């Protein structure tokens with residue numbers, strides 16, 4: 001607001017078809033077009049206290065429902081509107097932790113991090129971005145995956161203080 005922008009909020013659950021359709025209709029009626037940033041993401045493994053031989057199938061389903069299917073549902077509902085834009089943008093918020101190269105590289109700082117549902121969900125989201133880019137090849141819409149870096153948020157409450165970035169400041173806090 002202070003910088004001259006206006007912001008509006010709307011309730012949205014990306015795992016709920018009706019909620020996604022309602023949000024899309026609200027945007028259509030109030031703005032008619034948009035750029036889409038798929039930011040919604042969860043990492044329930046970070047606070048899962050249960051022991052597992054490998055991983056929880058329930059947490060896989062929960063994680064994929066938001067991080068992958070939720071993003072796909074948003075794209076599917078909003079793409080018709082994006083097509084009316086002169087240069088639509090779809091940004092899928094991913095993570096370097098989902099990179100297969102980083103997971104396999106012993107020299108990578110991400111090599112020792114093992115959160116299977118979250119990492120595979122973001123690898124899947126990256127594949128969604130690639131497939132979407134190919135689908136949109138002949139349009140002016142671009143689709144990208146980005147990683148915001150390790151930021152102090154509610155995503156990782158256990159090791160939140162170890163994150164060098166904050167949401168307000170993209171630099172190491174004092």
Ligand SMILES: NC(=O)c1ccc[n+]([C@@H]2O[C@H](COP(=O)([O-])OP(=O)(O)OC[C@H]3O[C@@H](n4cnc5c(N)ncnc54)[C@H](OP(=O)(O)O)[C@@H]3O)[C@@H](O)[C@H]2O)c1
Pocket residue numbers: 012013014015038039040041042066070093094095096147148149150151152153154155156163
């Ligand atoms: N923090 C990091 O270090 C980091 C690093 C790399 C990538 N990321 C990615 O950045 C994105 C944002 O995460 P964050 O760090 O800001 O975590 P966060 O503080 O926990 O925020 C997650 C956001 O996702 C929303 N969300 C969760 N489930 C949803 C659903 N079913 N429908 C709609 N919205 C939903 C939450 O809404 P409510 O608040 O209403 O629940 C919240 O706004 C995620 O995709 C995450 O994977 C974060």
